[in-house]
Amino acid sequence: xxxxxxxxxxxxxxxxxxxxxxxxxxxxxxxxxxxxxxxxxxxxxxxxxxxxxxxxxxxxxxxxxxxxxxxxxxxxxxxxxxxxxxxxxxxxxxxxxxxxxxxxxxxxxxxxxxxxxxxxxxxxxxxxxxxxxxxxxxxxxxxxxxxxxxxxxxxxxxxxxxxxxxxxxxxxxxxxxxxxxxxxxxxxxxxxxxxxxxxxxxxxxxxxxxxxxxxxxxxxxxxxxxxxxxxxxxxxxxxxxxxxxxxxxxxxxxxxxxxxxxxxxxxxxxxxxxxxxxxxxxxxxxxxxxxxxxxxxxxxxxxxxxxxxxxxxxxxxxxxxxxxxxxxxxxxxxxxxxxxxxxxxxxxxxxxxxxxxxxxxxxxxxxxxxxxxxxxxxxxxxxxxxxxxxxxxxxxxxxxxxxxxxxxxxxxxxxxxxxxxxxxxxxxxxxxxxxxx
Amino acid sequence: xxxxxxxxxxxxxxxxxxxxxxxxxxxxxxxxxxxxxxxxxxxxxxxxxxxxxxxxxxxxxxxxxxxxxxxxxxxxxxxxxxxxxxxxxxxxxxxxxxxxxxxxxxxxxxxxxxxxxxxxxxxxxxxxxxxxxxxxxxxxxxxxxxxxxxxxxxxxxxxxxxxxxxxxxxxxxxxxxxxxxxxxxxxxxxxxxxxxxxxxxxxxxxxxxxxxxxxxxxxxxxxxxxxxxxxxxxxxxxxxxxxxxxxxxxxxxxxxxxxxxxxxxxxxxxxxxxxxxxxxxxxxxxxxxxxxxxxxxxxxxxxxxxxxxxxxxxxxxxxxxxxxxxxxxxxxxxxxxxxxxxxxxxxxxxxxxxxxxxxx
Numbered sequence: 001x002x003x004x005x006x007x008x009x010x011x012x013x014x015x016x017x018x019x020x021x022x023x024x025x026x027x028x029x030x031x032x033x034x035x036x037x038x039x040x041x042x043x044x045x046x047x048x049x050x051x052x053x054x055x056x057x058x059x060x061x062x063x064x065x066x067x068x069x070x071x072x073x074x075x076x077x078x079x080x081x082x083x084x085x086x087x088x089x090x091x092x093x094x095x096x097x098x099x100x101x102x103x104x105x106x107x108x109x110x111x112x113x114x115x116x117x118x119x120x121x122x123x124x125x126x127x128x129x130x131x132x133x134x135x136x137x138x139x140x141x142x143x144x145x146x147x148x149x150x151x152x153x154x155x156x157x158x159x160x161x162x163x164x165x166x167x168x169x170x171x172x173x174x175x176x177x178x179x180x181x182x183x184x185x186x187x188x189x190x191x192x193x194x195x196x197x198x199x200x201x202x203x204x205x206x207x208x209x210x211x212x213x214x215x216x217x218x219x220x221x222x223x224x225x226x227x228x229x230x231x232x233x234x235x236x237x238x239x240x241x242x243x244x245x246x247x248x249x250x251x252x253x254x255x256x257x258x259x260x261x262x263x264x265x266x267x268x269x270x271x272x273x274x275x276x277x278x279x280x281x282x283x284x285x286x287x288x289x290x291x292x293x294x295x296x297x298x299x300x301x302x303x304x305x306x307x308x309x310x311x312x313x314x315x316x317x318x319x320x321x322x323x324x325x326x327x328x329x330x331x332x333x334x335x336x337x338x339x340x341x342x343x344x345x346x347x348x349x350x351x352x353x354x355x356x357x358x359x360x361x362x363x364x365x366x367x368x369x370x371x372x373x374x375x376x377x378x379x380x381x382x383x384x385x386x387x388x389x390x391x392x393x394x395x396x397x398x399x400x401x402x403x404x405x406x407x408x409x410x411x412x413x414x415x416x417x418x419x420x421x422x423x424x425x426x427x428x429x430x431x432x433x434x435x436x437x
Numbered sequence: 438x439x440x441x442x443x444x445x446x447x448x449x450x451x452x453x454x455x456x457x458x459x460x461x462x463x464x465x466x467x468x469x470x471x472x473x474x475x476x477x478x479x480x481x482x483x484x485x486x487x488x489x490x491x492x493x494x495x496x497x498x499x500x501x502x503x504x505x506x507x508x509x510x511x512x513x514x515x516x517x518x519x520x521x522x523x524x525x526x527x528x529x530x531x532x533x534x535x536x537x538x539x540x541x542x543x544x545x546x547x548x549x550x551x552x553x554x555x556x557x558x559x560x561x562x563x564x565x566x567x568x569x570x571x572x573x574x575x576x577x578x579x580x581x582x583x584x585x586x587x588x589x590x591x592x593x594x595x596x597x598x599x600x601x602x603x604x605x606x607x608x609x610x611x612x613x614x615x616x617x618x619x620x621x622x623x624x625x626x627x628x629x630x631x632x633x634x635x636x637x638x639x640x641x642x643x644x645x646x647x648x649x650x651x652x653x654x655x656x657x658x659x660x661x662x663x664x665x666x667x668x669x670x671x672x673x674x675x676x677x678x679x680x681x682x683x684x685x686x687x688x689x690x691x692x693x694x695x696x697x698x699x700x701x702x703x704x705x706x707x708x709x710x711x712x713x714x715x716x717x718x719x720x721x722x723x724x725x726x727x728x729x730x731x732x733x734x735x736x737x738x739x740x741x742x743x744x745x746x747x748x749x750x751x752x753x754x755x756x757x758x759x760x761x762x763x764x765x766x767x768x769x770x771x772x773x774x775x776x777x778x779x780x781x782x783x784x785x786x787x788x789x790x791x792x793x794x795x796x797x
Contacts, residue, residue, distance in 0.1 A: 022784070023727060023784035023785055023786045024695060024700070024703075024781055024782045024784065024785045024786070025785075025786045025787075025788070026700060026703065026704045026707070026785065026786070026787045026788070027704075027787070027788040027790060028704055028707060028708045028711060028787060028788070028789050028790070029790045029791075029792070029793050029794070030585040030708055030793070030794070031708055031711030031712060031713035031763070031789075031791065031794060032582060032583060032584040032585070032628070032708075032709060032710075032711065032712055032713070033582065033583035033584075033632065033712070033713055033714075033715055033794075034581060034582040034583070034584075034626075034628075034712055035581065036712060070714055096769065099766075101762060101766070123758070123762070125762055125765040125766050125769070126761065126762070126765060158755075158758075159714060159717055159719075159755060160717070160718070160719050160751045160752055160754060160755025160756075160758075161717060161718055161719075161751075161755075346718070361636050363636070373634070373636075374634065374636030374637075375634050375635065375636060376634070376635045376636055377635050377636040378635075391716060391717075411635075412716055413716045414632055414634075414715050414716040415632055415633075415634030415635070415636070415637075416632060416634070418634075418635055
């Protein structure tokens, strides 16, 4: 027995020695989570006329990046060396000394009605450029988009994911007292800038949904007194009623990923089911036939499945079925009521609203219902919508009481970086559009 | 009574007396001050002043001037290319096409027409900032930094300036070292071990799944007592001989192996710079990177990707960049490694596995 013990001890001590032959091998599983510090010296103005523009563009780029919660801007007062010109050599030791991990330099020129922006991104500790320099051109009025495009490039090169800054959000702008609330459709940049109204105060409008290409918006209108689904062309702001299956009420529409089909809820005779309409052929297909209420359908990115809300088990829960209908499997399993599921553009997660113990939450779960995580909690959180890269969720939050007003918020999918999106009026029901081309 | 008893009694009494008197004297030393006075003549004083101050002043500027010159010289070397690689992307011109007639994508100024058709708002109530967050919003907030070991928020008067690298380093420094350098005025940034979402409040959301990431705090690295000085000497001699003979040949490590504590300290010194974006797709990728170290513990040459598992090319590249950044950042001033075991850590391969950190 003793001998066996000795042999075992010898083996145990020998293994590490043998394992150290060759390079030293380490495994790291615990890192840190913190914003990445970057330096962005104000872009150089290439003419006197472009000084203000250069400052504005620099500010929007920095705001985009810091607004993600993933980056932290190092104030210019900490800079050791100044970047006088775009082509000036980079003094990497100076930027390393202030712990800048990324450095963005750029220049702006205004020529008549045109703005030209060029930029470069550097990995400071590696001492190399990340990607190659880029030049972007726009009309003066589109300068914010230029800045968003630069920020998208920086974001993508550092994180390895596409950005979401050059995108727009359609939402319901609300005004007036709670018992006589005026609602109309509005569209804005993702950060709340450039708000434009798409409809007048012609009646209640609800739940706008962008098409996959961002050129059309589906929404539910009460113009006729009953909820009907309208399609609106964003370019010419021309609404028309969508030809759905005949029924008492049609609502909660959403486009398929290819934009050729629309799924929606149709109420008839006290029963609500999910239907699909092919926009090209006008063919209507019933996808559910249960006596319960089925609503809030959302396609998976591959178009093969639909997640929806149903109370067939007694309380509202989330279910997934084939895009052709048929058997549905329940994915939500926790206590409380689940609703408004939205499939992530990445396909891996489903965002939802949950009501439990007197509070509303925005949460995410995997498509099999596992790993549910609640990201927010308040008196009323509703209507999650994904950023085009599946990284951020925007929703609306309404405050309690007669004076309560809704406002738009966004939160990172990790649950960090909860922040309000500024809008000129009260706002609800956001729908995040795709990256613009 | 015997003589012995008398002697014993006398001795005890003497001892007691000595203890009382002696103790009392020690406890109450008489306070007194001594002032030493010496006489220095005016000439001697002048001579003394002349001998010290002028030289010290003339030395100082030279000492200060040197670093300034040094800082100027290393600046230019990193510049690589003079040719400006400015690419005009196909996507770029689209903004210019926004204002002319075809505007399916962006309605900039022209779209103002839309608002003309819309009646002006009777009255709108801009949501005031204090009203919007409900009064029952939870109080616990996350720290800006999430690290394996929690760090309490620094005192009010401790400035956390932009040199955030200060915040990462001290977290790994033992308390004794931290106290030994009272000059450092910066404090590490506050850190938590978990992401705290708004939903994770004491009052509700019991369904929230919290990732179990608590890790036992390891003791600060202690040198292993098993290695004797003789063994070190021998290993050094062997290592020197090997390094003299074969500079580029594959090194067969010799000498005492790295102890568990030394490896752990090295591992943690890299990990504190490994910034994991837990919501990013690259957290699906486990990368292994390889690099060489100089005797001073600095990265020597390029860091190479040895292996990447999971994810596509873009995600692997992002994971590799994060790993490389960690090694370069925390090794900027050289890793603190046992010099006598250089052959053991001359070549390093580090596997970065974010599977326990990722959210998806």
